[in-house]
Amino acid sequence: MAGGTALAVLVLAQRVEARLALYWALGLGVGLVLQRGRLCFAGAFRDLFLMRNGTMMRAIIVGLALMAPVFALIEARAVPEPSFGAVAAGAHVVPLGLNLAVGGLLFGIGMVVAGGCVSGTLYRIGEGYLASWASLFGILLGLSLAAHTWNAWYAWTIQSAPIGWLPTTLGYGGAVVLTWVALGAAYVASLWWETRGNDGPPPFVAPTGRRAPPPVTLGQHLKAIHSGLLSKGWPPLVAVAALAGLNVAAFLVDTPLGVTGELAAWADRAAGLVGLAAPALLGADALAGCNLAIGSAGVINATTLLDAGLVFGALVAALAAREFKVRVPRQKRRYVQSFAGGSLMGYGAGIGVGCTIGAFFSAIPSLGLSGWVFGLALLVGAGIGTQIIRRIA
Secondary structure, eight states: OHHHHHHHHHHHHHHHOHHHHHHHHHHHHHHHHHHHHTOOHHHHHHHHHHTOOOHHHHHHHHHHHHHHHHHHHHHHHHOSOGGGSOOOTTOOOOOOOHHHHHHHHHHHHHHHHHTSOHHHHHHHHHHTBTHHHHHHHHHHHHHHHHHHHHHHHIIIIITTOOOOBTHHHHHHHHHHHHHHHHHHHHHHHHHHHHHTTOSSSOOOOOOOSOOOOOOOSHHHHHHHHHIIIIISOOOHHHHHHHHHHHHHHHHHHTSOOOSHHHHHHHHHHHHHHTTOOOOOOTTGGGSOSSOTTTTOSOSSSHHHHHHHHHHHHHHHHHHHTTOOOOBOOSSTHHHHHHHHHHHHHHHHHHHHTSOIIIIIITTTTTTBTHHHHHHHHHHHHHHHHHHHHHHHO
């Protein structure tokens, strides 16, 4: 039923506009990947502090490294000579204002307190987790508050901040190499952090149980494929590589992935119903990434279908894997915690021009320094958020 509905929406969107169908398909793909890989950027940052586990973070680092040269090729087609100062259209590169650090810090705290980042919140809604709805309402509130304070941030720090696009000074080759070096250092740092204080790796434990016999018939082959894709969880590296591929596809079409721009438009429409719509946003329409102006052209548009497709793709994947279940938090305070964390995330994403996907996962391979500033602030915020949840647990 859910798969048929997804296909029907795809056909209907194609009849209206090919771009709508493409973004619906991208959203479905992202939702499926996130759900099957249990891929949540909040978990990647949180696990570094909570469990001293860097497995997911290292997978993300590899995904960033894979995207960097491909993004460079796409950008080089748009701007063959970057030394003149022009930034490739669509690349998630924004000015290096103080708003990035503050936004990343608040987002990092919020995503750990809420138990998931924005994309994680959306895919867990698709799985049936009710507390994620509280997170979503908090995100919308935070985005609305960010829109109301945007002009102050813009006048104070964004307007005069430098861009920091690496190809301008290093060329595309130099920018990719420097990005790889930095990512390699981050990879090694995660290994050091994970093993710090340990005497060595855990002893090898031989697997137990009998392995299933290899498939010999077509039906068995199809069953094995279904099991590998939908019944079993994906390894982190596989999930991140798949998400990176979808990000490249999105950039080839228009701009890299990002989910908060359209949510900001939803928040502003809701605020407008009670007379609290935000004023005109200074300079927001000139920025790339998940800025607060994106998604304002009509209720049904490409980015609407991207976000809706993400939720529906996660629903389809959860149903196929028999993992969908309406789950109610055991403790009612979890709703308050999710709402509060979501509000911090929403505000941070609003002033930071994106979330963990738009301002981090899409920004670093875009070869801008803004992704690094936001990412480092996320790391600090996640550390603070971990201390908070330890105290309130």
